[in-house]
Amino acid sequence: MVLIWFFLLGSVIGSFINVVVFRLHSKESITRGRSKCPSCGHQLAVKDLVPVVSFLLLRGRCRYCGNLISWQYPLVELGVAILFTIVGFYHLGFSASFLDSNLFILFRDLLAVSALTTLFIYDLRFMEIPDEISLPTIVACFLLGILGGMDWRIMLVSAFIGLGFFLLQYLVSAGKWIGGGDLRLGFLMGVLLNWTSLIFAIFLSYVIGSIFALWLLITGKAGRKAQLPFGAFLAPATIFSIFFGQRIVDWYLNLLR
Ligand SMILES: [Zn+2]
Incomplete structure (x- = not known):
């Protein structure tokens, strides 16, 4: 086995x-x-x-x-x-x-879950997404994607959708809602996911984040103004979406038809 x-x-x-x-x-x-x-x-x-x-x-x-x-x-x-x-x-x-x-994509996924787990723990512990992890992972996953036969233009488009989505919030909130590390993580998410599962992953991370925030409020562990480790919600949502994102999006679109 x-x-x-x-x-x-x-x-x-x-x-x-x-x-x-x-x-x-x-x-x-x-x-x-x-x-x-x-x-x-x-x-x-x-x-x-x-x-x-x-x-x-x-x-x-x-x-x-x-x-x-x-x-x-x-x-x-x-x-x-x-x-x-x-x-x-x-x-x-x-x-x-x-x-x-496809060994390249297999290896890319192993790398991606390792890096995302690292970012998850790091953000939970230290409220920061280290560039030392996110930037090399972006480059490596992008290259492995190309070697694995993926279209680099499609990867780049969804990477910029991921980046743009967080950049917008970053600008609107003047860096208060999310940090610069989240922008790099958004870009990485786009490299790993196509744009439909990317949107699903973002949606999922907001659901996880809201449940977490609600739990904090109910248990009184943090006040209304407490900072949330946003990357800690994005990372597991991304891992989940690598495997199930497309299936869930397809299932949902079928429901609409
Ligand atoms: Zn000891």
């Missing part, structure tokens, strides 16, 4: 994403330096770094200082593992034959 390999690869990438998020924020080198416990600074051994498994075996505590390990680690590892499995299934089905599938 090739899907198991997607799952394992995803859990390793998820573990890497956890490292990237924190090191990017503290401006540490991502590739250099061994992983350390954020509480006691003890260097971690390979047995402490097995995705999900280590967390369970250690019962969520550091082997050296006993402090609690954030739930973010196993959740992201598991989440990316599941997303990679979905990408694998979406492209290969049960056939497990790579020959029938």
Whole structure:
């Protein structure tokens, strides 16, 4: 079962994403330096770094200082593992034959879900969408799309629709509703989605965002003026739309006819 390999690869990438998020924020080198416990600074051994498994075996505590390990680690590892499995299934089905599938688009989707997950966690934690992630992802996904036989003009048009939509709000609100990072994310969404699923993704992110805001208001966790991590709604909506956007749009248009 090739899907198991997607799952394992995803859990390793998820573990890497956890490292990237924190090191990017503290401006540490991502590739250099061994992983350390954020509480006691003890260097971690390979047995402490097995995705999900280590967390369970250690019962969520550091082997050296006993402090609690954030739930973010196993959740992201598991989440990316599941997303990679979905990408694998979406492209290969049960056939497990790579020959029938478009490897460039398969790779683009793996890259896209990894980058979007990174942006999602980063925006949730630090209320910012780092260009170090969004800009290289735009270039890479655009090139992989062309290699995979997609029309670069169509990708560019929907990318500019994504950019334009957020640029409009950015200008109207003088940068108060959304930040500059959201503009780059909007462009990336357009590269990944055609314009109909792009509109669906934007709509979906507003639905997720409204539910989240309502929940904050009801539970009293934040006042009316609290800033919302908008990228944290756009990222999952984009991932969802990569796989289901077109189907849902088609289904909806059929209803209208
Ligand atoms: Zn520790």
